[in-house]
Amino acid sequence: MTISWGRRLIASLVVAFVVAIVAHAAMIVAFYIGSLGTSTAPSGSLIVAVSNYFSLTSVFSFVLLFIAGVVGAFDRWWTALIAGVIAGVLAPVVGTLVTATSGANGSPFSGELIGAVFGTLLGLNLLYALAIAVLTPTFGRWLFRIVEGTRSRFETDRKVALVRIPATNLSEGLITHIEREPVDAELADKQWDAYVAALSEAGWQTVEVTSADTLADSVFVEDTAIVFGDVAVISLPGADERRAETPGTEAALRAQGLRIERIEAPGTLDGGDVLKVGSTVYVGRGGRTNAEGIRQLRALVAPLGYTVVAVPVTKALHLKTAVTALPDGTVIGYEPLVDNVTVFDRFLPVPEAHGTAVVVLSDDTVLMSSSAPQSVALVEDLGYRVVQVDISEFEKLEGCVTCLSIRIR
Template sequence: MSDRSYRFTHAITRKPAASIIAGLRAVDTGTPDLALMQAHHAAYIAALRATGATVIELDALDAYPDSVFVEDTALCLPSGAVTMRPGAPSRLGEAAEMAPHLEALYADVKRISGPDSFIEAGDILMTETEILVGRSARTNAAGIAELAALVAPWGETVREVHTPPGVLHFKTDCSLLDAETILATRRLSATGCFTGYRLIDVAEGEEAAANTIRFNDVVLMPAGFPRTRDALLAAGYDLREIGNSECAKLDGGMSCLSLRFTSKP
């Protein structure tokens, strides 16, 4: 299971729906431009494919404005997948839409089903040794406990942590750069939840740069954060900057746009 948290053969994405202009947002910073979002999304997919990965592009779901953010619907692990139970009522149906695609790829697909359980995978950071899950407005203690019970037979360890107040998802403020290193905002790293890991802090005022993805040998990061970019380059990472202005209007980032996994022969 070496490098299981950042080396992948496959990714699942979903085309942005025209209904995305009605997507959820914590703060209204303007209506997303669908054409520009589509262009950014195409660049994102091209960057994934350039690493050698197979990218599965699912059709848009107009009934679910936020469905481009596929990461929230499931957690993909080496031994199987778990479909989530989103904490936003308008997103509850998205996990069911994703399930058949995962069942075609995995022999074992479990699901969060407790009526009191809520969990979105934007709150889940998988590392080489553990699965960190942040309590947030979208993920509760019951959801975390249910996930821990479901993945324990696969030898996975879940550790509950806390998302800072006012931050939508745990991974809004952090991302994995390699087996030992996490990129994080100071407000999150100050909680002590990353003890034992090497930390790189995003630059002050560039908190939105914290959500990147390490995908094989490349780190995909949102464009427009030069000081954080320079820090990552200085640390030796191979970067690809992707436009994210429109997804950012809906609290979306690099990790939100794909499910990443390794297909077993």
């Protein structure tokens, strides 16, 4: 992700402290409640004793989780889970071992002592280990992403994709950088159905924007709005013919409960020119998006914690025709279509023009066009699962897999 080390350090500190404190407090509550069923009434001394017992363990949990955050363990849920299990096991073991061997009455360090300490993972320390292991990849990762800036504080775990059925005059859609080819409308409808089905099968709720049967490019719904957490920015398309597409999208976004902002004339901005990578928003300055549109977007999203970076686009219709990003923040693109690859912190070239576009379905799964088999193989070799869809008829109109939906997460 395009995130400063300062933010990562702060996020690591905050998450390590909060998770360790919550686990520590949970132990006190658990032992206090457990004592209610005994003959000995719970007292303040019990709270102090439990707190003292887990104090060193919580310190070690804090240290281990801080290190995990710094090295990027919170970037994916499964690495956060591994970090949580490691911290949940090591912190109680080390904390109990140090407590047992310290002081004048401490036990001598021996294999027997080590065995006894590990045995506490099935006794006194079991609940603590489970608390850390569960909290880290769930609440801890959620909090980390908020503080670091890779997730809006308004973001939920919902996954909604807005889609729009192709217009009957789809073949009349605008093209700028390629030669016009005949479009098979019947095949396009089948491909659109398969695209929507792929999103649904991946766990996304698909919501149809009201059809616009006379607007040829309306199927490319992504161009009409950009979503930032609970805020939707309604675009002002650079092509006059497409401006009638935005009211339908706005109505669908309002129905999802999002707050609406908009780009106003003389600014123009197409959603296909906006690539979000963590808290960085790359915006293509090209034929459809102008400088004033970028300026307005910067003013709208800066209060939300995003940084807008303008990128020249002269070789493709939109920025996301040339580049998109993998779940880990690596920007991928077809170099002949990219004006300046040095703009991006991490850039990976793909071998085919249609292989530039990915829709992130989850932390380990992306959607790509089947017309770019070499690029698919490259992404799969990076450890991602790739869902392939055939969108050949939309590619004849400079469309790609990102253009056909607006993702709300």
